[in-house]
Amino acid sequence: MMQDNNIEYWQKMAGFYTPFMKNNKKMYEAICREVEPILNRKMTVLELACGTGQLSFPLAPKTAHWEATDFSEQMIAEAKKKSASKKLYFSVQDATNLPYADSSFDAVMIANALHIMPEPEKALREIHRVLKDQGYLFAPTFVSLPDGKTGIRMKILKLTGFKTYHKWDEGELISFISEKGFSIQKHSLIEEGFQPLCNVIAQKR
Numbered sequence: 001m002m003q004d005n006n007i008e009y010w011q012k013m014a015g016f017y018t019p020f021m022k023n024n025k026k027m028y029e030a031i032c033r034e035v036e037p038i039l040n041r042k043m044t045v046l047e048l049a050c051g052t053g054q055l056s057f058p059l060a061p062k063t064a065h066w067e068a069t070d071f072s073e074q075m076i077a078e079a080k081k082k083s084a085s086k087k088l089y090f091s092v093q094d095a096t097n098l099p100y101a102d103s104s105f106d107a108v109m110i111a112n113a114l115h116i117m118p119e120p121e122k123a124l125r126e127i128h129r130v131l132k133d134q135g136y137l138f139a140p141t142f143v144s145l146p147d148g149k150t151g152i153r154m155k156i157l158k159l160t161g162f163k164t165y166h167k168w169d170e171g172e173l174i175s176f177i178s179e180k181g182f183s184i185q186k187h188s189l190i191e192e193g194f195q196p197l198c199n200v201i202a203q204k205r
Contacts, residue, residue: 039107042106044105047069048110095122102130105132106135115143116163138200139201144169174198183203184202
């Protein structure tokens with residue numbers, strides 16, 4: 001595991017994560033609406049930083065197989081308590097050091113995670129490796145407000161010990177992902193959660 005990754009925080013948050021994230025139901029629904037048209041029942045998808053399955057459960061049935069992973073054992077334990085599709089499998093994995101072979105997946109989802117990773121470039125390097133040629137990257141990520149201010153709910157979240165390692169605005173996030181070997185296909189701003197979220201859809205190049 002990478003150092004200084006705030007793992008203890010996420011382990012402690014696991015039991016509260018599902019009810020807490022219900023406040024972001026509209027945000028997750030918006031992400032699903034943009035991702036679903038790309039998915040099909042022949043696709044194998046890897047999800048990184050899945051939390052307790054906020055996107056895993058609604059999207060897995062649209063695919064052939066959905067591999068949902070998180071670096072927090074407690075998050076995965078909570079996710080496994082819920083009923084799941086036979087197409088959905090949960091496991092504990094480090095996004096910066098994946099065990100999968102090159103070109104294993106048709107798509108990779110990493111939601112609301114790049115900005116809270118000390119070294120997100122390592123995760124993108126691994127994502128690029130395990131994706132098939134022209135494979136899709138779905139990377140919805142919270143971004144900074146135009147004036148640089150933090151939303152009130154994000155301020156409250158920080159009081160619990162939440163850490164953000166990168167404070168990109170929409171353009172900076174898009175540039176960061178593009179520079180790591182991905183062609184941006186679509187991006188949109190979703191303002192239904194704690195802070196604006198840039199929903200980036202890209203392809204491996």
